[in-house]
Amino acid sequence: MARDFPALEQRVNERRLVYLDTAATALKPRAVIEAVTQVYARDCANVHRGLHQLSQRASAAYEAARAALAGFLGARSQEEVVFVRGATEALNLVAASWAMPRLGQGDRILVTALEHHANLVPWQIVARRTGAILDVAPIEPSGEVSLDVLASRLTDRTRLVAVSHASNVLGTVLPIREIARMAHARGALLVVDGAQAAAHVRIDVKDLDCDFYALSGHKVYGPSGIGVLWARAELLAEMEPYQVGGDMVADVAFEGASYRAPPHRFEAGTPNIEGAIGLGAAVRYLRGLDAAAREAHERDLLEYAVSTLEEIPGVQIVGSPATRIPLLSFTVEDIHPHDLATFLDGEGIAVRAGHHCAQPLLEQLGHSALTRVSFGIYNTHADVDALAEALRGARDFFSVF
Incomplete structure (x- = not known):
């Protein structure tokens, strides 16, 4: 399905774009772009x-x-x-x-x-x-x-x-x-x-x-x-x-x-x-997509992301609800979420960091900011692997400060 989304054809900071900010805004398939273009053009x-x-x-x-x-x-x-x-x-x-x-x-x-x-x-x-x-x-x-x-x-x-x-x-x-x-x-x-x-x-x-x-x-x-x-x-x-x-x-x-x-x-x-x-x-x-296959794909991505991030030292996933959409918020020991998001952007990985327009919730959770990754139908295991590699790199990079 990634081929339906032109934004994924670009490179960011000379790297393949890994877009993990779908909860903030989802990328647009060609069908949507063409529909909007049709209005303006005709x-x-x-x-x-x-x-x-x-x-x-x-x-x-x-x-x-x-x-x-x-x-x-x-x-x-x-x-x-x-x-x-x-x-x-x-x-x-x-x-x-x-x-x-x-x-x-x-x-x-x-x-x-x-x-x-x-x-x-x-x-x-x-x-x-x-x-x-x-x-x-x-x-x-x-x-x-x-x-x-x-x-x-x-x-x-x-x-x-x-x-x-x-x-x-x-x-x-x-x-x-x-x-x-x-x-x-x-x-x-x-x-x-x-x-x-x-x-x-x-x-x-x-x-x-x-x-x-x-x-x-x-x-x-x-x-x-x-x-x-x-x-x-x-x-x-x-x-x-x-x-x-x-x-x-x-x-x-x-x-x-x-x-x-x-x-x-x-x-x-x-x-x-x-x-x-x-x-x-x-x-x-x-x-037009197979709904069951789409849901299974997102469940698989979420499970893979949870198991992958849990193996990285210093990464702490926040919350463990029994049923959730493909979205995770987490902290990385000794790295502020804003610094982490900036580092990840340098690796071509788009995430969200901050209070996510839910300040009372974060206060109750004991945090002022969190890093959030959120998946869409265009994401794959390779995107999770790229995130994991970058998180390990971030720990090494920030450890010298």
């Missing part, structure tokens, strides 16, 4: 408004992308799919349009200690503005979330549960079906941040039984600046617009305005047309 027009052929073609491709995302997510209809700038905007949309008008003094929002800032800060703002209380369920030493602990944090005043489908720091995959059952039993809705899971785990929102699901295009091999909020149709129907203007308006007078039905109600202004079409191409590409 169908460059605004959508839903023009009567000329370019606009008609762009509009058809844009709505076909929505249908592709509905299929990818297992939605009941494409009207449940809202195009946004990414998972961050999707979560902010839920916070502003569903939570803010409905929560009040003493209501509760439950999150876990695993959350990315994008699935934490919006709920902090909702709590501050409405008088609601933000509860945080701690994690186990393994990096997993205990369902018993989560259940103990649920009360009859819990209105919303917001969890990551998979952690961007530890890779932990949460049992969404069980969390949905627990939340609904208490009358709460479930918001799922699927930014990290969507590229690795087969998604069926009906089966998961969640109420909202957010994903980012650039993490599922699509373009940046585009993403999706999936929500139950009945919830979208009762939500007010997040932003106003442009194509989301049905009728306007000086005295007021009426709005189009969802999903267009939440897509103000000119949308990211090429991004949506590129994202549609990305999920078609993914769905």
Whole structure:
């Protein structure tokens, strides 16, 4: 599959590129690049408004992308799919349009200690503005979330549960079906941040039984600046617009305005047309692969990486969840993650180092920064071997200081 990704044809610092930063952004297959190029080269027009052929073609491709995302997510209809700038905007949309008008003094929002800032800060703002209380369920030493602990944090005043489908720091995959059952039993809705899971785990929102699901295009091999909020149709129907203007308006007078039905109600202004079409191409590409073979490949890569890194003196993998996406965070004795990432870049290896937009989690883990490697469908055992060799070289290099 690596041959489908032109970025891997380059050399970095005179070495073969080893790209291990898929959790930050995935490389793009030719199918996505060609889809975006097609928009600019042939169908460059605004959508839903023009009567000329370019606009008609762009509009058809844009709505076909929505249908592709509905299929990818297992939605009941494409009207449940809202195009946004990414998972961050999707979560902010839920916070502003569903939570803010409905929560009040003493209501509760439950999150876990695993959350990315994008699935934490919006709920902090909702709590501050409405008088609601933000509860945080701690994690186990393994990096997993205990369902018993989560259940103990649920009360009859819990209105919303917001969890990551998979952690961007530890890779932990949460049992969404069980969390949905627990939340609904208490009358709460479930918001799922699927930014990290969507590229690795087969998604069926009906089966998961969640109420909202957010994903980012650039993490599922699509373009940046585009993403999706999936929500139950009945919830979208009762939500007010997040932003106003442009194509989301049905009728306007000086005295007021009426709005189009969802999903267009939440897509103000000119949308990211090429991004949506590129994202549609990305999920078609993914769905065209053998899903079982893809999952087996990623499991094999993860297992090989764990066993290989555990053999390197001074390397300590952080967390050991039973189920995780192909992602590892670790430390190397006496080497700061930023220094290590810079050294690895010199070897042509792209990794991520820092707090990974999850500062509260890292504080709980006892770290200020970690090095993270994350794998995609284009990675191989050779990439893991290159990483291991470079890590041994880094230990030798930094030992002289």
